[in-house]
């Protein structure tokens with residue numbers, strides 16, 4: 001599949017950049033050149049966190065891919081014109097040009113849609129000189145005169161493809177799918193889409209991918225049928241929508257969103273959910289189209305009298321989910337699953353239950369979990385993690401605390417992706433593996449095993 005790329009061409013010297021501008025931008029640049037008083041070149045030594053970490057997780061420097069020099073500009077000479085060139089190990093060089101006493105114009109994205117850099121107004125104080133710049137995952141606040149420049153953490157998306165033990169032969173596809181979905185969701189965010197649009201896009205991509213236990217690829221119930229659960233939640237309004245034990249829809253996450261958008265209810269189940277899908281014009285798909293040979297093989301295997309479906313599931317789970325914060329600071333989550341292998345007909349797991357299979361609140365953050373649904377429900381895992389964040393824990397600490405509690409209290413294993421309103425994110429799991437990926441500041445992060453964290457440019461299709 002062709003991936004959208006927002007990479008700019010490398011831009012080393014701002015003054016020579018005019019060839020890459022469109023005509024209106026060239027005019028603006030020319031005016032700006034005429035009226036400008038170049039007030040100095042400021043060298044900023046910006047350490048990448050004293051401990052060399054990114055998001056609190058050890059960054060695999062060796063695997064970090066090429067870093068581009070990037071530039072960002074504003075619409076006329078009265079606004080700051082900031083150029084950043086950086087690498088993970090080298091200092092940031094920023095040239096700062098202020099050319100008039102006029103109030104600053106609204107910042108805009110420079111070079112859309114080809115720029116990897118963007119600027120958004122300060123979301124605390126829309127009228128001040130603060131501008132949030134996107135670059136590699138740096139959180140430092142740069143102070144330049146009375147102008148504050150902070151490195152934006154938004155937008156961000158993190159996705160998972162299920163916690164468990166992924167067999168070697170499936171590891172590569174599992175990782176590729178979450179990377180692609182994270183990029184897909186991030187493209188929505190980069191184009192100005194909402195966090196809700198982004199998580200639904202990412203989860204839809206994973207539902208359409210037969211490598212996961214959601215949509216096509218769902219595990220089968222004891223009768224060999226597909227019954228799926230999904231949830232979405234909007235952190236701005238706390239609106240939520242879910243479907244449980246729904247059959248013959250390709251994308252339960254989209255149906256869950258319709259429950260949120262078009263009904264006064266939070267969850268529709270089984271035949272009622274199917275009727276609602278029909279009323280909404282969602283085409284019914286043949287059940288066979290959702291069933292893979294792999295799912296059928298595992299179903300048959302677990303019909304054996306000595307089989308242990310829960311243990312088997314712990315071996316190869318593949319529920320999918322996503323959390324995101326958009327450029328406006330709105331947060332959303334989405335989760336979708338086929339449930340547990342050989343579950344009883346009508347079994348409803350954690351996924352469609354608010355607070356268990358997901359929760360999003362602009363004031364705290366969002367979580368999308370995966371794991372043994374009954375265990376997740378017993379500890380209300382998503383809300384438990386957000387509770388820890390309300391108590392001052394970071395996304396990562398809170399995720400670890402929630403997962404550790406679930407393991408200790410009810411012997412449940414699982415994993416989560418978590419974000420906070422500032423864009424700090426975590427992908428944590430107590431199972432052996434969890435395929436996860438996140439995109440922030442044009443960097444794609446991903447991993448599968450505990451402690452694994454690779455980084456590459458989000459603009460480079462893998």
Ligand SMILES: NC(=O)C[C@H](N)C(=O)O
Nearest residue numbers: 317319339349370371373
């Ligand atoms: N794979 C999973 O994460 C299973 C899902 N949590 C459920 O119990 O329905």
